[in-house]
Amino acid sequence: MSPPHTNAVVLAAEELMDRAIGDRTGRVCITCSFQAEDMVVLHMLRRRLPDVPVLFLDTGYHFAETYAYRDRMTSAWRLNLRNLTPAMTVPEQETAFGILNRNDPGRCCQLRKVEPLMAALEDFDVWFTGLRREQSPTRKNLQDIEQHRLPSGRTLGKVSLLAHWSWPQVSEYMNGHDIELLPLYHLGYPSIGCEPCTNLPIAGSDPRSGRWAGKKLECGIHTFSERAE
Numbered sequence: 001m002s003p004p005h006t007n008a009v010v011l012a013a014e015e016l017m018d019r020a021i022g023d024r025t026g027r028v029c030i031t032c033s034f035q036a037e038d039m040v041v042l043h044m045l046r047r048r049l050p051d052v053p054v055l056f057l058d059t060g061y062h063f064a065e066t067y068a069y070r071d072r073m074t075s076a077w078r079l080n081l082r083n084l085t086p087a088m089t090v091p092e093q094e095t096a097f098g099i100l101n102r103n104d105p106g107r108c109c110q111l112r113k114v115e116p117l118m119a120a121l122e123d124f125d126v127w128f129t130g131l132r133r134e135q136s137p138t139r140k141n142l143q144d145i146e147q148h149r150l151p152s153g154r155t156l157g158k159v160s161l162l163a164h165w166s167w168p169q170v171s172e173y174m175n176g177h178d179i180e181l182l183p184l185y186h187l188g189y190p191s192i193g194c195e196p197c198t199n200l201p202i203a204g205s206d207p208r209s210g211r212w213a214g215k216k217l218e219c220g221i222h223t224f225s226e227r228a229e
Contacts, residue, residue: 009169010044013161016144017044020126020159027125029053031117034070034182035192037130040173041161042077045128051080055120058083059112060090061101061194069182084116101196112194118151131160134167135191 021028030045032038032054045052056070074081086093093100093111100108121127133142148158162170167190174181184192188200 009165010173013165014044016159016161017048017128020128020145020157021048024125025049027123028128029055029121029124029126030128031055031057032130033057033192034066034073035130036170036174036181036185037132037162037165039073039130039179040170041128041130042079043173043177043179044161046077050078053124054079054081055117056081056083057113057117058085059194060086061112061196063184063192063195063198065183066192069180073180082120084120086112086116101194105197121148121150121156122152122154125156127156127158129158129160130162132162132165132167132170 025048028045028049030038030042030052032042033056042052042054054074070081073079088096088111093108097104097107100111127148131142133140142160142163144160144163146158146160147155149155173179182192189198190201192198
């Protein structure tokens with residue numbers, strides 16, 4: 001039996017999108033790792049905001065396949081891509097601190113993901129993500145709309161259009177709209193981040209169990225959010 005798709009599920013997501021955007025079209029962005037969930041949200045969002053800023057955390061550690069897919073989809077969809085880079089290059093950071101992704105992955109994520117993104121989000125009021133509840137135990141209470149508190153104390157709305165979606169629904173949307181998958185999925189990776197910190201998950205485990213060798217499940221960019229009132 002095919003998963004319950006879509007007309008109702010997609011319509012609900014699109015209605016949520018329109019409600020979240022309101023009249024703030026100039027202050028809307030999406031973070032995109034070019035994984036399937038982000039591509040679904042981006043596909044929906046571009047119909048309303050063709051030039052929406054697409055924020056990519058360019059850590060310098062991504063798989064070659066991720067960079068190639070990013071460039072291919074940016075060209076094909078004419079994306080307003082914004083590569084967010086850390087203060088230090090990979091060689092500079094490794095010279096200063098060693099291989100942090102091995103000995104202190106939390107600090108590595110802080111320097112290469114959290115800090116660049118939090119600075120970039122200061123320019124926006126609405127932030128769209130591809131987060132889903134079933135991805136990880138850390139996301140089981142994810143809400144459609146939350147308030148994300150930046151280090152400056154300012155808050156913005158974080159919108160997860162697919163919070164309640166299952167993987168079969170994501171896959172069906174991708175197939176139904178002929179959206180190419182990041183090739184790493186075909187190699188068995190259900191959750192894809194930086195190459196040194198991404199492994200195949202243990203059979204039967206949640207999709208993100210292959211990240212950071214199982215030592216943690218989040219990089220830190222989603223830890224300042226709370227349910228919207």
